[in-house]
Amino acid sequence: MMRTYAGHSTAKASNELFRRNLEKGQVGLSVAFDLPTQTGYDPDDELARGEVGKVGVPISHRGDMAALMEGIPLAEMNTSMTINATAAWLLALYIVVAEEQGVPQESLQGTTQNDIIKEFLARGTYAFPPAPSMRLIADMIAYTVEHVPRWNPINICSYHLQEAGATPVQEIAYAISNAIAVLDAARERIGEGPDGQGGKRMEEVFGRISFFVNAGVRFIEEHAKLRAMATLWEQLGRERYGVSDPRHLRFRYGVQVNSLGLTEAQPENNVQRIVLETLAVTLGRDARARAIQLPAWNEALGLPRPWDQQWSLRIQQVLAYETDILEYPDIFEGSKVMEGLVEELLEGARAEIAVVAEHGGAVEAVPYMKGALVDSHRERIRRIESGEQVVVGQNRFTESEVSPLTADAEGGILVIDPAVEAEQIDDVRRWRSERDQGAVDEALSALARAARDEEGRENLMIPTIAAARAGATTGEWARTLREVFGSYRAPTGVGEAAAAAGDGDLDELRGEVGRLQERLGRRPKILVGKPGLDGHSNGAEQIALRARDSGMDVVYEGIRLTPSQIAASALQEGVHVIGLSILSGSHRKLIPAVIDALHQAGVAAPVVVGGIIPEQDVPLLESAGVAAVYTPKDFDINRIMRDIVALVGSDSANGSSSNGAA
Amino acid sequence: MSADGAALGERLRAGDLQAAPAALNLLESTTEDDREQSRALLREVSPAALGGEAKAHVIGVTGPPGAGKSTLLSTLVRAWRHDGRTVAVLAVDPSSRLSGGSLLGDRARLDVDPSDRGVLIRSTAAGERPGGLAAATRAAAQALAAAFDVVVIETVGVGQAETEVAEVADTVAVVVQPGSGDVLQFLKAGIMEIPDVLVVTKADLGRIATRTRRDVSAALRSLGCGRVPVLAVSSLPPVTGIDELVGALDEHRGGLDLASRRLAARREGALTDFALQYGEWGLRALGGRRAARSLLAEQDPGLETPALVEVLERGLPR
Numbered sequence: 001m002m003r004t005y006a007g008h009s010t011a012k013a014s015n016e017l018f019r020r021n022l023e024k025g026q027v028g029l030s031v032a033f034d035l036p037t038q039t040g041y042d043p044d045d046e047l048a049r050g051e052v053g054k055v056g057v058p059i060s061h062r063g064d065m066a067a068l069m070e071g072i073p074l075a076e077m078n079t080s081m082t083i084n085a086t087a088a089w090l091l092a093l094y095i096v097v098a099e100e101q102g103v104p105q106e107s108l109q110g111t112t113q114n115d116i117i118k119e120f121l122a123r124g125t126y127a128f129p130p131a132p133s134m135r136l137i138a139d140m141i142a143y144t145v146e147h148v149p150r151w152n153p154i155n156i157c158s159y160h161l162q163e164a165g166a167t168p169v170q171e172i173a174y175a176i177s178n179a180i181a182v183l184d185a186a187r188e189r190i191g192e193g194p195d196g197q198g199g200k201r202m203e204e205v206f207g208r209i210s211f212f213v214n215a216g217v218r219f220i221e222e223h224a225k226l227r228a229m230a231t232l233w234e235q236l237g238r239e240r241y242g243v244s245d246p247r248h249l250r251f252r253y254g255v256q257v258n259s260l261g262l263t264e265a266q267p268e269n270n271v272q273r274i275v276l277e278t279l280a281v282t283l284g285r286d287a288r289a290r291a292i293q294l295p296a297w298n299e300a301l302g303l304p305r306p307w308d309q310q311w312s313l314r315i316q317q318v319l320a321y322e323t324d325i326l327e328y329p330d331i332f333e334g335s336k337v338m339e340g341l342v343e344e345l346l347e348g349a350r351a352e353i354a355v356v357a358e359h360g361g362a363v364e365a366v367p368y369m370k371g372a373l374v375d376s377h378r379e380r381i382r383r384i385e386s387g388e389q390v391v392v393g394q395n396r397f398t399e400s401e402v403s404p405l406t407a408d409a410e411g412g413i414l415v416i417d418p419a420v421e422a423e424q425i426d427d428v429r430r431w432r433s434e435r436d437q438g439a440v441d442e443a444l445s446a447l448a449r450a451a452r453d454e455e456g457r458e459n460l461m462i463p464t465i466a467a468a469r470a471g472a473t474t475g476e477w478a479r480t481l482r483e484v485f486g487s488y489r490a491p492t493g494v495g496e497a498a499a500a501a502g503d504g505d506l507d508e509l510r511g512e513v514g515r516l517q518e519r520l521g522r523r524p525k526i527l528v529g530k531p532g533l534d535g536h537s538n539g540a541e542q543i544a545l546r547a548r549d550s551g552m553d554v555v556y557e558g559i560r561l562t563p564s565q566i567a568a569s570a571l572q573e574g575v576h577v578i579g580l581s582i583l584s585g586s587h588r589k590l591i592p593a594v595i596d597a598l599h600q601a602g603v604a605a606p607v608v609v610g611g612i613i614p615e616q617d618v619p620l621l622e623s624a625g626v627a628a629v630y631t632p633k634d635f636d637i638n639r640i641m642r643d644i645v646a647l648v649g650s651d652s653a654n655g656s657s658s659n660g661a662a
Numbered sequence: 663m664s665a666d667g668a669a670l671g672e673r674l675r676a677g678d679l680q681a682a683p684a685a686l687n688l689l690e691s692t693t694e695d696d697r698e699q700s701r702a703l704l705r706e707v708s709p710a711a712l713g714g715e716a717k718a719h720v721i722g723v724t725g726p727p728g729a730g731k732s733t734l735l736s737t738l739v740r741a742w743r744h745d746g747r748t749v750a751v752l753a754v755d756p757s758s759r760l761s762g763g764s765l766l767g768d769r770a771r772l773d774v775d776p777s778d779r780g781v782l783i784r785s786t787a788a789g790e791r792p793g794g795l796a797a798a799t800r801a802a803a804q805a806l807a808a809a810f811d812v813v814v815i816e817t818v819g820v821g822q823a824e825t826e827v828a829e830v831a832d833t834v835a836v837v838v839q840p841g842s843g844d845v846l847q848f849l850k851a852g853i854m855e856i857p858d859v860l861v862v863t864k865a866d867l868g869r870i871a872t873r874t875r876r877d878v879s880a881a882l883r884s885l886g887c888g889r890v891p892v893l894a895v896s897s898l899p900p901v902t903g904i905d906e907l908v909g910a911l912d913e914h915r916g917g918l919d920l921a922s923r924r925l926a927a928r929r930e931g932a933l934t935d936f937a938l939q940y941g942e943w944g945l946r947a948l949g950g951r952r953a954a955r956s957l958l959a960e961q962d963p964g965l966e967t968p969a970l971v972e973v974l975e976r977g978l979p980r
Binding site: 489510521547564 | 682683684686687690691696763764765766769770771773777782784787898899
């Protein structure tokens with residue numbers, strides 16, 4: 001199945017995009033939601049500022065979902081939704097809109113990603129603490145297996161683990177451990193059932209679980225990884241969950257190939273990387289992907305345009321229709337080399353699965369796994385910095401002719417109209433004023449009651465669907481549950497990471513930091529902040545670690561901070577410099593907002609920014625008061641640290657901020 | 663250029679919480695000018711200048727990693743704010759021995775309203791000694807005590823940690839989680855000082871929490887300290903035991919002879935600072951620790967710690 005991951009701006013604009021893609025021969029939909037929708041905030045929430053419509057479509061209520069699906073026959077559609085913390089809510093909206101189209105829930109087909117553990121580990125769009133999050137997932141599984149039998153309620157994601165730096169062994173082990181946690185929770189929820197058919201239903205559940213994996217450019221090893229996962233999955237089904245039907249035991253997965261390895265430097269090279277990565281998941285028939293999504297070549301630059309996405313779709317079509325890849329049985333069968341590679345990965349993965357089990361399972365092991373991923377990612381960066389790992393165009397063969405691809409006015413990316421946010425805010429306010437408020441209040445208090453019941457007697461999907469029907473909003477649904485479940489901040493992983501041993505360059509850097517400390521009278525202190533809802537924290541984590549390893553005091557509070565939170569921290573902590581990281585494209589609005597908040601708090605410390613920042617936005621940020629901007633092409637972190645040391649040094653020489661605000 | 667220490671001290675004395683960040687920057691600094699200004703600042707908030715002991719309740723919160731200190735503190739801060747009390751939290755994190763740098767992660771775990779100007783959270787690195795409080799942290803607690811209603815010093819560890827905190831706090835609360843046998847062993851073996859309040863977190867875990875609470879109470883009784891309150895709290899909704907904890911902390915403070923505890927803290931603090939700077943040689947030059955203590959005991963009880971250190975320094979051979 002070929003799809004492109006799509007959705008942006010508004011439900012109406014996304015609907016037009018979906019229909020165009022369907023006409024071009026795409027089968028099925030893959031919906032991208034914006035960050036407020038993914039984390040359970042309405043467009044008018046303070047945290048949603050700058051994020052509305054940015055990385056996907058904003059869906060606040062059933063009216064938005066109806067507009068998104070207008071003219072698309074839901075009975076025939078296979079819809080994949082990249083939605084996790086708020087998956088129960090979005091599925092409820094989808095069910096209600098299908099109901100309005102006259103389509104019964106029994107015939108709906110599709111997938112909700114719904115994998116919360118990887119949100120805690122890598123992607124960051126969680127909303128509730130681990131235990132109630134797992135309860136929501138178990139409730140969705142129990143509900144769909146009975147009432148929406150063709151729906152895949154969860155897609156276990158190892159994709160994001162690799163993006164966060166996982167080695168192949170870690171990717172396998174953590175994904176399987178995650179699946180065990182989910183299946184155990186579902187087994188407990190489903191129980192024997194009133195009809196005594198619990199065992200049979202568990203078999204169905206097992207067969208409904210699919211994976212969403214990653215494929216990197218080392219495509220032989222990546223293929224072996226998928227074969228290893230298939231072996232482990234089958235074994236798990238037989239031994240732990242008593243599954244015997246071979247159809248249910250098959251390892252089913254979709255894939256998005258690696259984005260981590262895509263470069264901002266010479267971005268045209270990403271096309272061949274994407275092609276090779278696609279081979280990893282298609283070469284051998286025994287471990288071939290069911291559905292493939294390819295990133296766009298210019299993802300590291302900004303938001304791809306429809307044309308960029310078309311290019312990615314065409315890669316798949318060439319592979320499927322022009323090459324002979326689909327004409328052979330498994331071409332690795334009997335290969336000693338492949339078997340050996342698979343065995344090696346299996347051995348490593350089994351050992352790591354045992355470690356996670358010793359921590360009490362995947363939910364309890366989140367801090368352990370996060371720390372391990374941060375460590376692996378650091379190792380990867382070290383290899384690239386030292387040149388041990390070659391990245392063509394980035395740390396080798398860096399000379400280049402001028403690229404005609406990125407020469408147009410907008411630099412070859414899509415820019416979302418800032419008016420979208422204001423429009424959505426008006427829309428949700430209008431929606432709230434026009435609905436039957438009494439019915440909404442009643443539905444939300446029924447939801448709160450069901451959530452509060454610790455024995456969980458009522459499946460949460462039932463009051464959730466009722467609230468969707470009554471016209472509640474995404475923010476209201478999530479707030480109701482946050483009030484009962486409490487809020488949560490995931491571990492950052494940086495505290496667990498071991499200190500780096502010094503090498504020559506790092507030792508030299510420590511010397512520079514030490515000299516700065518003598519001049520300042522205090523150890524240089526940096527605040528690393530992630531404003532907005534963007535949960536991609538790998539970059540911020542690596543900056544925080546390197547700052548510590550070079551001898552600075554580092555305040556890192558993790559993701560999802562408002563400008564006022566960042567300003568309060570900067571003031572109270574008396575930091576010498578502030579580093580902001582942002583990858584969601586909301587920097588144009590959020591960075592000036594943070595700088596504004598800092599000024600209001602009386603903080604004069606300089607600000608540097610890192611992330612996916614298109615070159616044409618740099619002047620805007622600089623005129624807002626940003627001292628320096630770093631993008632993925634600045635892979636040498638020690639160099640960034642040296643810049644920061646120099647910046648703080650010259651700033652204190654000017655006497656403006658060495659002692660923060662008075 | 664140094665900040666004006668005396669002016670910052672005066673502002674703190676007048677209850678201006680907005681002066682706190684700059685005051686902390688100054689107190690942490692090691693340049694000669696800044697240290698001069700720091701001494702001026704502390705003079706302005708000394709008991710002599712205040713006309714009595716600083717108003718704040720200085721509370722040490724300590725316990726092993728993972729015991730739930732930050733979650734507990736978030737809930738406590740909310741309860742104090744609900745009562746209208748202002749709160750400063752000094753969160754002490756360990757430093758990397760390799761680079762000297764540190765990751766100050768505690769702030770992330772404290773969930774408080776960022777727009778609330780009645781709460782200040784400051785992360786500080788532990789400094790050179792393992793488990794110890796940096797001299798700046800002790801000075802910071804004394805300075806902030808003039809302006810805030812509650813000053814919390816949060817440290818990680820059991821054993822050495824609560825001894826260090828006890829040097830400056832009015833009340834020391836040790837936090838343990840259900841099933842943590844180490845604390846029990848430390849208590850019984852006398853490795854750990856007896857805290858003023860013992861808190862068992864994660865009461866929502868049920869039986870295991872109840873059992874831990876019972877075991878800790880029994881251990882305290884067998885040591886003849888049955889009067890130390892042992893409280894079980896749950897910071898997860900439904901929150902339980904927090905009001906009782908707030909009450910127990912207040913009660914301990916109410917029963918203290920505050921003036922003599924604080925005076926002892928200042929004198930011991932001066933001795934520690936002096937010993938850190940001049941080492942055993944310095945102490946011997948004064949005629950040993952005992953002689954130093956009796957020299958301190960002769961001083962005006964209203965003197966702040968740096969002034970006491972100066973008294974000791976005057977005893978050194980020129």
